Structures are given as C-alpha cells and as structure tokens.
Amino acid sequence: MAAGADLRKLADWQFIAKNHVVARHLKSSGIVVDRVADLASTSGQPTYVIGEQRELADMNPQAAVHLLATYRRLPAEQDLDFADYQTIVFPSSASVAELVSSLSQDQLEALRVLKCIAMGPKVAEKCHQVGLNNVVTVEPSYQAVLTVLKEAKKTLTKSAILIVSFGTTYPDTRKKSIGSVEQAFQRTFPDSKVFRAFTSNVVIKRIQKNEQIKIDTPTEALEKIRQVGFEQVYVQSLHLIPGIEYDLVKEVVAKFQPAFQKKLFLARHY
Numbered sequence: 001m002a003a004g005a006d007l008r009k010l011a012d013w014q015f016i017a018k019n020h021v022v023a024r025h026l027k028s029s030g031i032v033v034d035r036v037a038d039l040a041s042t043s044g045q046p047t048y049v050i051g052e053q054r055e056l057a058d059m060n061p062q063a064a065v066h067l068l069a070t071y072r073r074l075p076a077e078q079d080l081d082f083a084d085y086q087t088i089v090f091p092s093s094a095s096v097a098e099l100v101s102s103l104s105q106d107q108l109e110a111l112r113v114l115k116c117i118a119m120g121p122k123v124a125e126k127c128h129q130v131g132l133n134n135v136v137t138v139e140p141s142y143q144a145v146l147t148v149l150k151e152a153k154k155t156l157t158k159s160a161i162l163i164v165s166f167g168t169t170y171p172d173t174r175k176k177s178i179g180s181v182e183q184a185f186q187r188t189f190p191d192s193k194v195f196r197a198f199t200s201n202v203v204i205k206r207i208q209k210n211e212q213i214k215i216d217t218p219t220e221a222l223e224k225i226r227q228v229g230f231e232q233v234y235v236q237s238l239h240l241i242p243g244i245e246y247d248l249v250k251e252v253v254a255k256f257q258p259a260f261q262k263k264l265f266l267a268r269h270y
Contacts, residue, residue, distance in 0.1 A: 018051025019092065022070065026050065055094060073098060079212055082110035086193065089117045089145055093126040100130045104211060105171060109179055113186045113194070117145055159192045160230040161185055164218050164249050165238035167198030169206045181238060193230070197221035199245045218252040222264075226256070232263040242269040 015033040017023035023033045033050070046066070049056065053069040073094070080103075088111065090096045096118075100108065108131075116132050118124035120140040127135045138144040163182050168174050178196070186194045197218045198204050204215045216224065218235075225233055235253055239246045246269060253266045 012046065014047040016047060016049045018049065018055055019094075022051050025070075052094065079214070080107060081214060081216075082107060082114060085114060087115045087117060087149065089119070090123050090127060091119045091140075093123050096123065096126045096130060096132075104213065105175060106179065106211075106213060109175060109183070113183065117148055119145065158230060159189075159232040159234070160195055160225045160228075161189060161192050162195045162197055162218070162221055162225065162233060162235045163238065164197045164199060164221075164235060166245055167200045167203035167207075167215065169203055169210070171211065178238065185236070192234075195221050195225060199239075199248055218249055219255075222252065222256045222259075226259050231260070233260055233265070235264070235266045237267065237269060239269070 015026070015031060017026060017033040017036045020036055023036050026033055048066050048068050049059065050068045050070055053072040056067040056069050059067065088099075090099075100111075103111065112132060112134070114134065116127050116135045118127050118135050118137050121137055123140075124135050124137040136148060138148055163178070163185060165178050168178070182194050182196060186192075195216070197216045197220070199218060201217070204217065207213050207215055222233070222235075235249065237246055237249050239249075250266060253264060257264050
C-alpha cells in the first residue's frame with residue numbers, strides 16, 4: 001500500500017483476522033477482513049490469516065492458506081495481588097496463556113482459587129489445561145459475562161478470613177507452609193474469601209524488592225477487606241507462640257472492631 005500497489009488485485013483474496021484487534025487495525029489501513037475466526041477454511045481461493053506470531057505457529061493451515069504474523073506478544077511481569085479480586089474474565093485462549101505465563105508461582109496459586117469466566121468452550125478448555133478448575137463457561141459475548149457477574153453479585157460472600165503469619169522470604173517454603181494453610185481454609189470455607197497478611201515488615205520489604213510482590217500488613221489487609229465491603233471477618237494467626245507479633249495482631253483487630261460493628265473475630269491462641 002505504501003508503495004502504491006494496485007489494491008484491486010486483493011479482490012480475489014480472502015482475509016481472516018485472528019482477533020478483533022487485528023481486524024480493527026487492518027480496517028484503519030483500508031483493508032476490511034472477510035471474517036474474524038480461530039480456524040481458517042477456504043474454497044480454494046488465496047487466503048491470508050493475519051494475527052499474532054505464536055497463535056499462527058499453532059495452526060496447521062491448508063495449502064491455499066498463508067499465515068501472516070503482524071505482531072508478537074511478549075509476556076511481562078504482572079504486579080497483581082489476587083486478594084483484590086473474586087472473579088477473572090478471560091475473553092480468549094491467548095489471554096489465559098499470557099496471564100499465566102507472566103505470573104509468579106505464588107500468584108498462580110492465588111489465581112487458582114478464584115472464579116474464572118471463560119468466554120467460550122475453547123477458552124474454558126485452555127483454562128483447564130493450565131490448572132484453572134473453578135471455571136464458568138459462557139457465550140462469547142459481553143452480555144453473557146454481565147449476566148453471570150450480576151448473578152454472582154447477588155450471592156457475593158459477606159465473610160472474609162484473614163490468615164496472619166510472620167512471613168518468610170523463601171518462595172518454596174511460603175508456598176508449602178503458608179500457602180497450603182490458606183488453600184486448606186479456602187477449601188474448607190468456600191463461601192468465604194481468604195486474605196493474607198504478614199507481621200514482619202522486614203520480610204514484606206524483601207519480598208517486594210526481590211519478587212515485586214506486595215504483601216499486606218494486618219492493618220493494610222483489614223482496611224482492604226473493609227473497603228471491599230465484607231461484613232464479617234475471622235482473623236487466624238499462624239504464630240506458634242503468643243508473643244510480640246501476636247500482641248500486634250490483637251491490637252490491630254481491636255482498632256478495627258468499630259469498623260466491622262463487632263463482627264471482627266480473632267481466633268484464640270491456645
């Protein structure tokens with residue numbers, strides 16, 4: 001086009017965009033695609049499938065189908081705290097792969113306890129492939145997603161569980177100890193939302209510096225829980241001995257009691 005080629009030669013060609021973003025960019029350049037689809041089937045006419053490099057590499061095209069990669073997605077580290085979310089919407093299989101590939105192991109474990117809305121059976125299949133099992137499949141339309149979200153809001157959990165520990169800077173240990181306890185609580189109390197907090201500021205700072213993961217203090221976690229709108233909160237300390245760190249948790253809980261109208265409970269330490 002830039003060289004002034006005769007665009008009438010494109011009349012007999014079929015253009016298929018892998019997604020709507022590609023279709024919009026082509027339209028802005030004066031090319032209207034014949035359709036947007038994952039699979040390319042042709043009637044023998046020259047067909048060009050246009051999209052992302054890795055998506056096209058997974059295709060097994062027919063002889064008359066040519067693949068044209070216009071861009072390549074590069075995964076970037078995501079500074080996400082999934083404690084802030086209750087539902088994740090995946091519009092495409094690519095969005096599942098991209099998000100999962102950019103997460104740390106701790107973030108991935110946190111994602112697995114969330115409800116995932118998959119826009120179509122292929123997206124749901126991709127969710128299951130990467131280990132996401134709490135998946136709701138809907139029609140690939142935003143209206144279908146909104147309907148599910150509205151229904152979920154009606155039954156939105158009103159209780160939260162805050163797991164408080166000293167913390168650890170070792171990712172594997174954190175996953176096997178603290179993470180395992182949190183998952184056990186989530187399985188045992190599926191109608192409640194489980195949150196995490198550490199009492200060691202040193203541990204929190206080192207994790208943020210080395211792993212770019214922000215862990216809340218008990219004060220930050222309870223404030224977040226309050227802002228989200230949970231009406232009843234249970235705080236479970238993992239400190240083995242009720243010493244200074246546990247006393248800190250007691251003080252924070254006492255300070256937040258008025259905000260939760262005395263529906264904030266700290267498990268007794270035996």
